[in-house]
Amino acid sequence: MFGMLNRAIERSNCFHTKGHEDPCKVSSNSYMIAFGVVQVVLSQIPNFDEIWRLSIAAAVMSFTYSTIGLGLAISKVAENGQIRGSLTGVSIGEVSEMEKVWRSFQALGEIAFAYSYSLILIEIQDTIKSPPSEYNTMKKATMISVSVTTIFYMLCACFGYAAFGDTSPGNLLTGFGFYNPYGLLDIANTAIVIHHVITYQVCCQPLFAFIERVAQEHLPESAFSVINKEITIPVSTYKINLFRLVWRSVFVLITTAISMVMPFFGGILGLLGALGFWPLTVFFPVEMYISSHKIPKWSSRWICLQMLSGACLIISIAAAAGSVAGVVSDLKVYKPFETGF
Template sequence: MADLELVRSQPDGYCRSLSKGEYPDLCDRDDDGRPRRTGTVWTASAHIITAVIGSGVLSLAWSMAQLGWIAGPIVMLSFAIVTYFTSLLLADCYRSPDSEMGKRNYTYMDAVRANLGGLQIAVCGVVQYSNLVGTAIGYTITSSISMVAIKRSNCFHKHGKDASCHVSNNPYMILFGLIQIVLSQIPDFSKLWWLSIVAAVMSISYSCIGLGLGVVKATDPGHSYGTLDGVSLGDVGASRKVWRVFQALGDVAFAYAFSLVLIEIQDTIKSPPPENRTMKKATLLGVCTTTVFYMLCGCLGYAAFGNDAPGNLLTGFGFYNPYWLIDIANVCIVVHLVGAYQVFTQPLYAFVENSLRRLCPQSAFINKEHVIKIPKYGSYNLNLFRLIWRTIYVVFTTLVAMLLPFFNDILGILGATAFWPLTVYFPIEMYIAQKRISRWTRQWIALESITLVCLLVSIAALVGSIEGVVDDLRIYRPFKSQY
């Protein structure tokens, strides 16, 4: 290990000079003996943008309509600030006990185990991995909505506005699932950088299109630009207004959810410099980029549609003109979600496979890699267990998505259940434990106050989103599309 540390501290040229000498493999290994990580601030930022600018951006205009011109921007900025602050704390938990020289924590659960221990490890695992599953289901639903929108748009353009262009979501969910079965065979997170870059470009592209369409529609004369307090009590009633505000909080929380994969992203970053420094730069770049887009898309979307803003921003522009531009935006959404699905699913794949390897170290079915030669590509390592279990997982998420095609309510539940524990509670508690902050000091009280306020917001968002699902179930028929 001492030799490894000495070699890694030298310039790249020194490593190349050793490649034919006494230490041919040292330059290809990190301080933990694993293959050397190659991630940079740019690849980490791409992962973050792919994870953050997801389908949540499409619901922000609707959220603004529930909150109004005063509370809406304040809520979005507040979530951005809290997410950025706690992400900085979480980045310091990648190594323990020292944030720069300690032992690596490869997953979120490893960080909780090293800093908190006890029952909180199991709680973290249940919350994190159930939300990873839920996010995969939500992305399957959203991708099908966009594919259906393309089909309907082309149908209306070809046959006229009065044509019957009913389209089922189910075949498109199945198509999305088939694509994910293929991509799920990407071995691990470190091999996912190229897909994240493509997805990040796509997310920025459809956000810009939505932004441009919002500007054009907002400049049309004669329509409402929204109100200071959003949808009025007279339109929906007092109780419904409260539920919608709570659900909007959940949608905004979901839009900023990436902490559940932050440690896994950080584990792809090379060092030196220390991983936490690079991750903090990537977090600043990622959160600032997404917040600018969120504020623009949410505010301009609300200005365009007023209190009638749709749950999915792009569906509000209709299917007619400019239908081709909306089609492009929906294609970008689908491509982005193809990559985002993998960003949120790879940590779950790794958890299951690593756990079984530890339990069954002698099993050839679980551990053996079969080398397959692919012309013009090279070799690919096929693992039978990986092939079968990941395929079953994708089939499962696809079936659940077909059963529960509720867009906004699903987003709200995912955001509410993940935001407080994974974005706020665990990062703050791990930071307190790592820095040995004493109880009832000013710093301790300030940190715990943030935790308490965010808990109350998350509870409100969860209650509102559950009420929305209950309301949807009153008219719901399994496997029947609303389009």
């Protein structure tokens, strides 16, 4: 996604200066490498609670590009003078029946990926001061943030589809063309780039903390003290942790390499969402709720919770199947590291 957005910005400026006759071929490899370098540096932030400034910046960026996208979509609907698309989605003929089914399943996976925020709720709650209690603060914050985000993104999705109908692009902003209003689109795409840079850290910091905690528990104290040694940078008060520097850098390099080999944003996003949705967002929380509240087995509440879990499992399986089909379809026409348009 990072490479796609940077290509969109560069191609937009290319068309503006050279005209639409120029092919303006752009490769995303250099942008992906730059993204990896930035993440190597940012990944050295020691703890989750130290990225709160980045989280505020991410929220501002999200509001910026969403507002621009929604405004452009509304103006496009007004320009068309009609609402395009239908309640049943893309018409058969534009795509085959089977392709529509797979795309629908992949879309479920991409929606499910949005629920991955639940994985960092506990991490966020650990950074909150009390009183009032962390639980009450998180409950109120979650309700407000989820409500606002849902309304805003549903508006973007609905007006985007109303603006372009069956030709709606995966990235709404690319549907408005590369020429006008190219400056506004550059601002929006830049905001998305910054948002994704920060989101990578928000999602990875809990993983970083987990791996380092496991290493501390399983390595002898003497061995861990050696690899966990802090080194002070000359002419600076900043310290580098050798273990953190090495393993986090390796992790970033591996994920960057994978993204360069398989830059299928929609398919991979859907697959990750499908794999994490049921077990992490539904099954374990439901089972913990049943256990903590001592809900009797085969009671009406227990049955309803199990039905909810089962339904979400079916959704996850369908989403995973659709996402895999999407990746396989992309692999048929994709050549590794040849990502220019």
